Structures are given as structure tokens and as C-alpha cells.
Amino acid sequence: MFFLGISDILVLALSLGILLLVTVPLSGTLVRFRANYNPKGLQLDAEGGAQPHTGPLVTTYFGMMIRVWKIEGWAGLYKGSMPTLISALTLTLFAVGFLGASPYSPRRTGSYHGPSAGVIPTLVYSIFDMLVSLPSVIITYRSVTTPHKLPWFQPMHSLRVLLTPTERRKPWILYLTPGLLLTQAVHITYVVVCLRPVGRWILPRPEGSAIPEFSVWRLALYFVTVLLSAGILTPLEVIATRLAIQRNHASPEFNSVSQEEEGDAEEVAEYAGAEEDVIGLRSEKDPYMGMVDCAKRIVDEEGWRTLYRAWWLTFLGGLAAAGSR
Template sequence: MLGIIESLSLLAYVGFSLAILVPLSGALVRFRAHYNPKGLQLDSEGGVQPHTGPVISSFFGMLKRVYRIEGWSGLYKGLMPTLLSTLFIMVFLLVFLSDSNLRHGAYNVPSVGVLGTLSYSLFSMLISLPQVIVTDRAITTPHKLPFLQPIYSLRLLLTPTERRRPWLLYLTPGLLAAQVCHIAYVVLGLRSVRKLLLPQLSESGFPTANDISYVKLGIFSAIALLSTFVLTPLEVITTRLAIQRNHAAPEFNSVAQEEEGDAEEGAEYAGVEEDVIGLRNERDPYIGLLDCAKRIIDEEGWAALYRAWWLTMLGSLSGAFA
């Protein structure tokens, strides 16, 4: 087991990382979840009216808007599910990895090939999917969630149907398909190309400059950058589908919810008269991955599928060489 000093250092590092990453990831989720239709809409009487919701055009604009409307507590929405999942991973590492391995860097993930990596990635995704859904909904809800009342928060984030049958989270239309496509592209696509062009990067240790062809390195870097055009829409679609709640009857909207026991009202932010983001009406849900992509394009334009594309580009480029 790790010593006290190492454990405290690890906790301090995790705390510092979460302090920085939670507001940034929260702004990213809200920016991609924000519903901003480009055209005119029909009111309840069939009349034409323009969309009157907030217009947010950038990631940093969203970050400023969250702070202006909800303050620091709004920036740290989603902290508790993120913290709990991080602590779970830390406990696993502390229990199953020896002190000497961690200290001297002797532990290495075994090489299991492309199919083994794909299987492991898909299994990890299935394990973490409920946490991703709860976190994204906690970030995008207009309600103020107390940090130490998980049952109360879950009653706000999950519908009665989802609370009675939590496995329905895995059946959220299109969500699993979007996640599988993202993982398959990265593992079967980018990782396979890297192994073909730059096999030295797949080996243990650090390759020297003489071991790598700069031409092949440039080709692979270009492929990783161009992958942004595929991965960003999948990430936007995943966010939209994760916050779309499952109802027993689709005719109930996000206010009325379902007839049974979803009338609990959540506390709102004091003095706040506007929502940070606009959310799509749950009376007309996305019914799948392709339907979600088509509706986003039709209702909000192609640009909505590429929100914060540069963050995906940076992640794709760094992850490709990891």
C-alpha cells in the first residue's frame, strides 16, 4: 500500500485537478447541450414566433455565462459524481497496485492487441455510462443540487421510470450506439493506423528520434487532426442523448413529467430570472443516433455539431500518442 505522504500527495493532485477540470468540463457539456434553433417556431395556437432563448456562440462565452448567472456553485455542478467516480478509481489502484510498482513506474497495462483494447474500452464504457448520464444531467439542470444529498438530487435528475428501472439508462435511444461508434473509431481506426505507421509508439519505453520516420509521423498527425470531423459530432450527440430522460409515456414534458411521483420541485438560484442554457422539449425526443444528428442539422445547423471542436482536436491529438 502507498505510504501516508504518497497518499496525501495523490489526494492533493486529484483535488487540484478537479478544481480546474470540473468547471471546464461543465462549460463544455452545457455548450454542447444548449438548444439554439435557427429558424422560426410555432406557438400553441399555430402562430409563427422567433426563438427567444439565450444565444451562446463560444465555449468561453458559456463559461462566463455560467459564472454570471449561477456563480461558483454553478461552475462546480457535477462535482460530486465526478469526485465519487475518481475516488472509486483511486481506491482500486491503491488496493490492486503495489507500492513499489507505483513508485518506480514498473506497472504497465498488458498488451492485448486491438480487439482486446476494444473489448476493455467497451466494458469500461458500460460500467461508467450511468455516471456519465447523471453527471451530464447534474451539469445541465436549472436546479440547484445540494452536494451532500444524493437521494434528493437523483429524484430531480431521474424520472420515476428510471428510478424504478435503472437499466433503462442503457436503453436511452442512440446513446450506446454513439459511444460504441466513438470507441470503435478511436481503437480500430486511430490505434490501428498508429500501429501500422508508428509501431515504435506502441512499444514500452520512449523511442528515440532515429526510431521514428518524420514523414509517417506527419501523416499520422494529419489523420489524428482530421479525426476531429468525425469525433466532435459523436461527442455532441452523446451529450444531447445523455441528458434526454426516459419516460414511461412520451406525452409528458419535463415539467409535468410522469403521472406518478415526479412532482418534486428543486431549489433554484436566488435572484436568477433566466436559465443558463436552453433545453429541447422532452415531448419531442430524439429517437436515435441518426435522428439526433439529422434534427440538430435541420433545427440548429451544421455548426451545432462542431461546438468546441478545437477541444476534441487537442484531445484526439494527445490521445493518439498516449
């Protein structure tokens, strides 16, 4: 076991502080942008007449960031900070204390890591890592997309807002959210089994060198590979976001993943001056029933472009990974 000194603690504190200040607004905006429900069809009013959808129409990533700031201010941009901090701190301390990782390069979040023994060990490690962190991901996504202002230092109160009574009684039901585990597993499998080996073949790293072998044609081929991969991974990320914020319920009068009507409401503060929600959320009384059903309904109700929201961020993430292969 590795014990932290004063300097190590300061480095970790600085790293986590940067994580919160920089990544929370960016990742929170991405979650909201991909979670925003914007059906393209007409709705019927009380008299049966057709009327257009009146929810927020946000078509760009930065447009969503501006909308969050205008409606909820800086506090809204930093929603999800506490679960992000707790998750990052826990994983970092585990990596440093038990796996011998350096506190000067703490565990990164949002990417797959594993042993360098081969594809299969890395795949197994990455799936296990996903299973361990899945509840934290769900809580973080829900804390970002909830219209309520959650207290920073009252975790039990926040959990009563974010989780249904069924989920609080049976926390393992989070793993049974229809399609979520499958979507995450497909994403991991593609990255570990396909994208990374191909990336290492295109940009090989000479023995003893920390820098991959670059050339014009190799970079061009890698560029195309990452672009095509973004076309596969981005819909999976959008679907995973939609499924993660979909709450589970086991009441017989509703669908098994629908929201409970009673015992599910908490008195929570609203944002001052917020007369409308930042994003629109799909009714939980008509939930997605799995990965394929979610993709089909998104295309039918909102159009195929919804599956590619912020695709360029997935693409830039793939390009940035070139130096770490």
C-alpha cells in the first residue's frame, strides 16, 4: 500500500480542483445537450388541435452551455460537481493507494484503462471498471439533468430527489436499467477490440519511445479511422445518456421503468428566476425499453441527427488519444 505525503495530497487536491473547474461545466453541458428531448412531430392540445412542440430547441453544444448559464447561472454549470468529485477522489485514492499509481498522474475519468497484457485482459478490466462506476455515472447524469437545485452537502436528500423509492430500496436495480449495460458494453468492446488495435497498427510506437511513429499518410489514415469510429460511438453515447437518466420503477400500475407518482416527490429549491426548464425530458410513463428501442424512438421522434449530437467531441477525443497509444 502506498501512503500519501503532504506534497502528494497537495498535488491530488490541485488535480481534483482543476477537474471540477474545467471538466464539470464541459461534461455537464454535453450530458444536457444529448439528453434534451426535442420531438419533431406535432402535439395535440386539449381540443384535439395540432400544435408544434414548445420545449427548448437547442441545436448546438455551445448553445446549450449559454442556455444553462442564462437560466441557472454558474451554479447550473457546476451541477454534478459533488458526485464527480466523490467518484474521482475514490478512484484516484484507490489507484494510488492500492495499485501503486503515481499521485502526479491520477486516474483519468471517461476513458478505458487496463493491463497492457493484451486485448482480452484490457476488455475484462474495462468492463469491470464500468460495472463498478455505473451507479456513480447514473447519479451524476441525473444530478446534471434534474431541474432542481441540489444541496452540496446533503447527499441523502439529493439521493431522495434523484432516485425513485424502488431504486433506494433496491440499489442493484440500477444495473437493470433497460439497455444501459448492453450499450456501455458495446461501446467498450468497440474501443478495446477494434479502435485501439487499429490505432496502434496505424500509429505504431517504436520500442523504448513514448511518441508514436508519425507520417502524413499515417495521420491521414488515423484521422479517417477516428472519424468513422465517431460515427459508431456517438450514437452509443447519446443512447447511454438517455438510458442513464431514465429512472426505474416496479409498481404494477406503471411500466417497470416508469416513475412513481407517490412517495417520489421532495421539496427542493428551484433556481431563482428560472421560469422554464433548461432541457426537455421524455415522459417516464413511456420509457425506452432497450438500446435498439431507444435508437429507433430517437430517430422516429426527433430525427437521426439527434444520435450525432456533439459528434465532434467524440472525434476530438479519439484524435487526442493518439499520443497515449
